[in-house]
Amino acid sequence: MTEKEILRLVADPGFADWLNQIQRVHGCAHPIYLAGRTVIRDPESGTVLHEYSTATAPGGKIAVRCRNRRESVCAPCSWVHAGDTWHxxxxxxxxxxxxxxxxxxxxxxxxxxxxxxxGPVHRLGEQRRRCRPRRDAPLCPHGRELSCAQVHSRTDPLIGQPLCPQCYxxxxxxxxxxxxxxxxxxxxxxxxxxxxxxxxxxxxxxxxxxxxxxxxxxxxxxxxxxxxxxxxxxxxxxxxxxxxxxxxxxxxxxxxxxxxxxxxxxxxxxxxxxxxxxxxxxxxxxxxxxxxxxxxxxxxxxxxxxxxxxxxxxxxxxxxxxxxxxxxxxxxxxxxxxxxxxxxxxxxxxxxxxxxxxxxxxxxxxxxxxxxxxxxxxxxxTTYKKLRAARAAHAGPVLPVGEMDAAWRFVGAGHTPAEAEIAAGVASDLAWAREAANEVRDA
Ligand SMILES: [Zn+2]
Ligand SMILES: [Zn+2]
Ligand SMILES: [Zn+2]
Structure with a gap:
């Protein structure tokens, strides 16, 4: 099903432009689509210094990153945010x-x-350490043993769970x-x-x-x-x-x-x-x-x-x-x-x-x-705001100073299943390129 959709998407005449937008938003998993225009005029003469409109963009809209910092929500945006945090x-x-x-x-x-x-919880067995060994193995008022002789591995779901939920x-x-x-x-x-x-x-x-x-x-x-x-x-x-x-x-x-x-x-x-x-x-x-x-x-x-x-x-x-x-x-x-x-x-x-x-x-x-x-x-x-502004300035032209007249509206969000698959591909290509760059830097 999705495969057919992907073929249809790729065959679409607007595909190259769409892919371009998705690359620009780093393969964001939940992009937000906006339509509108920004006009900057000289306040004295009224001359138009800069004009941008989505009228000529693919589908008449532009994709913006969801900017979520959580990896579980949008991995590509979380990596951009992690990069900013690192800086x-x-x-x-x-x-x-x-x-x-x-x-x-x-x-x-x-x-x-x-x-x-x-209250006592099960602990990670770092260096083969046993969880909570007690020779006298006391009982809590609910009759549970307040000891545990196991060595819990990192993936053990018991870690962090209380020995007695009623005492906790x-x-x-x-x-x-x-x-x-x-x-x-x-x-x-x-x-x-x-x-x-x-x-x-x-x-x-x-x-x-x-x-x-x-x-x-x-x-x-x-x-x-x-x-x-x-x-x-x-x-x-x-x-x-x-x-x-x-x-x-x-x-x-x-x-x-x-x-x-x-x-x-x-x-x-x-x-x-x-x-x-x-x-x-x-x-x-x-x-x-x-x-x-x-x-x-x-x-x-x-x-x-x-x-x-x-x-x-x-x-x-x-x-x-x-x-x-x-x-x-x-x-x-x-x-x-x-x-x-x-x-x-x-x-x-x-x-x-x-x-x-x-x-x-x-x-x-x-x-x-x-x-x-x-x-x-x-x-x-510095601030996230300044880091984002620096990245935007790096990616695009610096806007002239003047009177700004902007009108934007929300026209949609997210991907179809086929779009999501391609966006994930873009994101993993970028992740690969970033890892390679890190290796070069650390070498
Ligand atoms: Zn995102
Ligand atoms: Zn334990
Ligand atoms: Zn108890």
Whole structure:
């Protein structure tokens, strides 16, 4: 069926133009089609400086990328986004894209922040480590053994599942995911306060001596809890172009982070459904100073690591991408029982008036988490917007400055099955070319 459709598509007189558009959008899996025109005029004389219209384009429309960052939704767009993320993180570590290269000499650390335990779960058997061996093998109140002597391989679906689902603190877990973004912003504030204390400077005057720039990416662990990977860099008072004061060393920064992570918490107002709840970080905290060049915690490796995580979401960890409209839909989502229980818990807590601001129903499919995949401070490096503009300028003519008159409308989205197959071919050709380029670069 599809084969016949492909033959018909290829034989179409407009095929070459269509293929051209699909190549331009990198083989996007869900392109958006727009029709319209843009006219730029000189504001004084009214002379037309630039005119673009889809009237002469194939089918009278132009394809635009869906720009989804998630690999599970649109792999080609997720790769473009991962590339932009890599540039964004890398520029903050090594300079470039408008950031001075001297930043590579500033104190820079790579931090991983985790959630606390909400009950024992099965663990990955790294280096043949057994899951949770206990000689005394205690029983929980539900009669389940709170031990596991297996060595779980990476693909074992048991990893991240609780030893006893009835003991597991599901509502704490969902609330923690929901509060993680607030916990992070409080942590950043406390880090800045601790730095001021270390330098003997009043908190309000810290900016006159020191800047702390960061970027962070969120990742779902197998148990469905969020954790954060962050880059934190110290600058002088004028941002990346200025040297931090001599007292602001990696050690001072690391101590400020440890102290902040241990003391900070994000409280919820009392609600009868949950009692008193406050989110705190887990005890597992990794801080590494970032080295120059190559190696496990080098600036190159950290940029690649963060770029890889930006394409992942809860779907990549056995969750689901689509928002839930009813509680019944949870039963039909192809996820583990553990994730379904997290979704139901979020859905049910979404009813509580005191928790309305957490929007737990709208976030039930992401297990309560509603934060951004990547956040950064204003002075970290460049922006996605600037990177996209640079790519567009590279790909096409620079538009003249003038009075812009633009009228565009949405005329459709997505592919027919035959178009989808050809677009996937375009995307995999580009992926192959990119991999080859990477190999040449790394050789
Ligand atoms: Zn796309
Ligand atoms: Zn186990
Ligand atoms: Zn139990």
């Amino acid at each position: 964004l993180v890398r520029a903050g570590l090594l300079g470039g894209k408008g950031v001075p290269p001297a930043v590579s000499r500033h104190p820079r650390v790579f931090v991983t922040l985790t959630a606390p335990s909400f 603190r599901y509502s704490d877990h969902v609330l923690w995911n929901a509060l993680a973004p607030d916990l992070w912003s409080r942590t950043v504030r406390v880090i800045r306060r601790r730095l001021a204390t270390a330098g003997g400077i009043p908190r309000a005057k810290l900016k006159e001596h020191l800047g702390a720039a960061f970027t962070k990416v969120a990742e779902f662990q197998r148990r469905g809890a969020i954790h954060y990977h962050a880059v934190i860099r110290l600058d002088g008072p004028d941002g990346p172009a200025s040297e931090p004061p001599a007292w602001a060393t990696i050690e001072v920064l690391s101590n400020a982070i440890v102290s902040a992570v241990q003391s900070v918490y994000s409280p919820l107002p009392y609600a009868p459904e949950i009692g008193h709840f406050e989110a705190r970080w887990g005890t597992q905290l990794d801080i590494h100073s970032i080295t120059v060049g190559r190696g496990a915690v080098s600036d190159q490796a950290v940029a690649a690591y963060i770029a890889k995580y930006i394409t992942k979401d809860v779907g990549s960890f056995g969750g689901t991408d689509r928002r839930l409209l009813t509680r019944h839909q949870i039963a039909r989502r192809p996820v583990s029982r553990h994730f379904r229980t997290l979704m139901r818990t979020a859905w049910d807590l979404g009813d509580a008036p005191a928790l309305a601001s957490l929007r737990l129903r709208a976030r039930a499919h992401t297990l309560g988490y509603g934060g951004q995949a990547l956040t950064k401070s204003a002075r970290y490096s």
